Amino acid sequence: xxxxxxxxxxxxxxALISSSGAWAQTTVPPPGRLLASNCFQCHxxxxxxxxxxxxxxxxxxxxxxxxxxxxxxxxxxGLMTKHAMGYTDAQLRAMSKWxxxxx
Amino acid sequence: xxxxxxxxxxxxxxxAAGALHPLSGRxxxxxxxxxxxxxxxxxxxxxxxxxxxxxxxxxxxxxxRNPAYLSNIMSSLVLxxxxxxxxxxxxYETLQSRYGVKLVFDEVLAVDTAxxxxxLASGSSLTADKIVLAPGIRFDALPGQxxxxxxxxxxxxxxxxxxxxxxxxxxxAGGTVVLTIPKTPYRCPPGPYERACLLADWLxxxxxxxxxxxxxxxxxxxxxxxxxxxxxxxxxxxxIEYHRGVEISSVDESQMMLYTNGGAVHGDVINLIPxxxxxxxxxxxxxxxxxxxxxxxxDVLSYASLDAPRIHVIGDSSATTQPKAxxxxxxxxxxCADALxxxxxxxxxxxxxxxxxxxxxxxxxxxxxxxxxxxQYDALSRTMKSVAASSAASTGWTKDNFEDMNEWFRALxxxxxx
Numbered sequence: 001x002x003x004x005x006x007x008x009x010x011x012x013x014x015a016l017i018s019s020s021g022a023w024a025q026t027t028v029p030p031p032g033r034l035l036a037s038n039c040f041q042c043h044x045x046x047x048x049x050x051x052x053x054x055x056x057x058x059x060x061x062x063x064x065x066x067x068x069x070x071x072x073x074x075x076x077x078g079l080m081t082k083h084a085m086g087y088t089d090a091q092l093r094a095m096s097k098w099x100x101x102x103x
Numbered sequence: 104x105x106x107x108x109x110x111x112x113x114x115x116x117x118x119a120a121g122a123l124h125p126l127s128g129r130x131x132x133x134x135x136x137x138x139x140x141x142x143x144x145x146x147x148x149x150x151x152x153x154x155x156x157x158x159x160x161x162x163x164x165x166x167x168r169n170p171a172y173l174s175n176i177m178s179s180l181v182l183x184x185x186x187x188x189x190x191x192x193x194x195y196e197t198l199q200s201r202y203g204v205k206l207v208f209d210e211v212l213a214v215d216t217a218x219x220x221x222x223l224a225s226g227s228s229l230t231a232d233k234i235v236l237a238p239g240i241r242f243d244a245l246p247g248q249x250x251x252x253x254x255x256x257x258x259x260x261x262x263x264x265x266x267x268x269x270x271x272x273x274x275x276a277g278g279t280v281v282l283t284i285p286k287t288p289y290r291c292p293p294g295p296y297e298r299a300c301l302l303a304d305w306l307x308x309x310x311x312x313x314x315x316x317x318x319x320x321x322x323x324x325x326x327x328x329x330x331x332x333x334x335x336x337x338x339x340x341x342x343i344e345y346h347r348g349v350e351i352s353s354v355d356e357s358q359m360m361l362y363t364n365g366g367a368v369h370g371d372v373i374n375l376i377p378x379x380x381x382x383x384x385x386x387x388x389x390x391x392x393x394x395x396x397x398x399x400x401x402d403v404l405s406y407a408s409l410d411a412p413r414i415h416v417i418g419d420s421s422a423t424t425q426p427k428a429x430x431x432x433x434x435x436x437x438x439c440a441d442a443l444x445x446x447x448x449x450x451x452x453x454x455x456x457x458x459x460x461x462x463x464x465x466x467x468x469x470x471x472x473x474x475x476x477x478x479q480y481d482a483l484s485r486t487m488k489s490v491a492a493s494s495a496a497s498t499g500w501t502k503d504n505f506e507d508m509n510e511w512f513r514a515l516x517x518x519x520x521x
Contacts, residue, residue: 027158028448029441037152037437038459038477040518041430042511045155051514077498079473079507083459086477086493091457 032098035091039099047099056102063096134160135447136231138221140211140384142167142195144429145418146237148436148519154202156444164205164229165198166221172520175291176429177512178260179298182268183305183468191260193520201521214388216411233443235406236390236399237418237436238382240290240427245377246353253356254375258290270372271302277312281361281370283351284319285378288394290419290427292326293474295319295376297464300331303339304467315342316368318349318361320378326426327464327496330472334500338466351375381420390414393422403480403487404452405442406435415439424486425478426460433519434458456480458487463508466500471508473497 039047039055047055055063069075070084071092084092134157139150142165150165172193180186198204210224220230242256257267271280280302284295299317306313317335324331335345346365353362354375361368361375380386380397390408393400399416400409403423408414417439418432425431435458442452458478463471476494478487497504 028445028450029156029453033156034437034441034453035457037441038434038457040437041433041515042461044514045518049514050517051510077495079461079475079497082475082493082495083461083477086459086479086490087457 030098030101032094035087036095036098039095046102048102055099058099060093060097060100063099064093067092067096134162135233135443136162137164137233137235137443138229138231139163139165139235139237140214140221141237141239141382141418142169142172143237143239143418143432144519145239145432145436146235147172147193147195147198148433149235149237149417149440150204151198151202151519152437152440153443154204156440157447159203161444161447162205162231163203164207164231165195166207166209166211166223166229167195168208168210170208171195173260173264174429174512174516175258175260175294176515178257178264179294179301179465181260181264182257182271182298183301184268184272185468188260188265193516195520197521211384214384214414216388216408216414219413233413233415233446235415235417235439235443236382236384236388236408236420237416237432238384238420240379240419241382243378243380245351245375247356247362248354248375248377250356253359254354254373256376257374258294258376258379267372267374271305271310274310274313274371276310278310278371279314279316279369280306280372280374281316281318281368282374283349283361283376284317284321284325285376286320286350287325288398288422288427289376289379291462292426292428293331293462293464296324296327296331296335297466298374299343300334300339301465301468303334303342306342307339308468313342314344315339316370317343317345318351318363318365318368319345319347320350322348327472327474329498330464330466330496330500334466351377379419381416385416385420388414390416398422403438403485404454404456405446406439407442415443424488425458428460428462429519430462430515431458431460433515436519454480454482456487459493461511463504463511464500465505465508469505470500470502471504472500473504473507 042052043055044051067084070081139146153163174191211221213222222228255263255267257263335343349363349365385391385399390399390410401421406415406417417435419427438456460476462474474496477490481488
């Protein structure tokens with residue numbers, strides 16, 4: 001359902017860009033970026049520090065796996081465990097993927 | 104091409120009328136122009152992210168009246184001598200040099216919501232496609248209050264912080280300090296409680312025999328009840344006297360007295376944190392139509408004002424379900440920046456924004472607790488709703504948390520100002 005929605009939104013966005021002339025100079029954000037920006041306050045802008053663990057350029061699977069482990073509560077009841085519990089599975093995947101694209 | 108010609112004609116006309124402050128050497132950015140008013144946590148962040156996320160195609164002008172920002176976060180540590188004011192100072196140079204934000208050090212006197220312009224104290228005006236207002240909060244004056252330096256709030260870092268530090272330092276051992284907490288919503292919900300804990304710890308060491316009266320206008324501790332209750336009634340019970348539901352009706356500065364619904368209270372030092380409302384500009388512009396006329400209602404998908412869609416309101420001035428605090432203000436700014444970048448690209452805002460809050464509270468001068476919550480957009484109520492499982496606090500307080508607090512502050516400020 002969520003996938004279907006984002007495909008539709010994507011198509012709409014493309015249509016709007018091609019029809020909007022001069023305004024198209026600003027680009028539509030890549031998926032996952034706004035979600036991932038929830039992590040920037042503590043892990044640095046784009047996950048590049050300063051702050052806690054650097055996330056930029058880490059493997060998508062690794063970040064996702066770690067977030068899922070935290071979410072399960074097996075890693076204790078720390079702040080990151082509670083944070084991870086606030087996001088859906090799709091959101092954790094989207095932000096993990098976005099960080100993996102950062103260099 | 105046509106648009107540029109129209110813009111240039113407009114500029115020429117405006118310049119001829121003497122009404123325009125030149126934003127830059129160019130006529131205008133083809134990507135759109137945004138004015139940001141107020142360079143606090145929300146304003147600095149939105150200016151930075153508007154430039155970064157638009158690949159520098161949006162022209163962003165930040166109007167701020169102070170030469171630098173003084174952080175409210177961590178400012179209670181100035182009262183205990185653990186931090187200097189200069190450690191709380193964050194300049195705007197990097198926003199300009201690294202991101203190309205245009206800086207105008209001036210004061211906005213009025214906002215024209217229809218024209219998209221702001222009038223400055225220096226006499227000139229700025230015009231843009233969108234205006235983001237982030238003027239923070241201001242304080243209600245209580246009856247009898249004439250000189251704000253006699254019972255400082257120290258709730259907006261700066262001269263007031265230094266003043267309160269000085270008054271506390273000059274107080275004799277065995278004295279009485281009073282700290283008042285206004286009704287919600289106010290800036291930084293755990294802030295007054297953490298200040299009370301920190302001061303209690305400091306009083307024990309530096310001013311033995313002193314008392315700290317905490318007068319809370321709320322029916323109970325508003326946040327992190329477990330930790331603050333344990334601290335107030337356990338760890339700091341010999342110093343803190345906590346009174347619920349106490350509202351200040353008037354003050355007598357010459358006698359250092361507070362008159363409340365629970366009787367008269369005297370303090371040798373009084374940290375009077377008054378009720379709060381959105382910055383003056385919000386009310387003046389007619390945007391303070393929520394929370395009994397105190398704060399600005401917004402669409403939390405873009406932070407567009409519900410009263411003037413060309414104006415966006417972020418940070419402590421806005422009325423949302425989220426706490427008024429720097430970490431959240433930073434994320435609100437990113438949602439607003441993302442929505443504006445999409446707007447100028449002809450697209451709708453992200454339909455499912457998420458924000459989070461992480462915050463640390465000093466329970467002693469070397470130990471802290473933490474508080475966490477994630478908010479997801481709820482399409483039905485059009486509000487940000489906290490996710491129950493994510494809403495939690497630490498069990499107690501530790502030295503490690505205190506160190507994490509310092510790291511969190513360093514990261515948060517860099518994400519907002521650098």
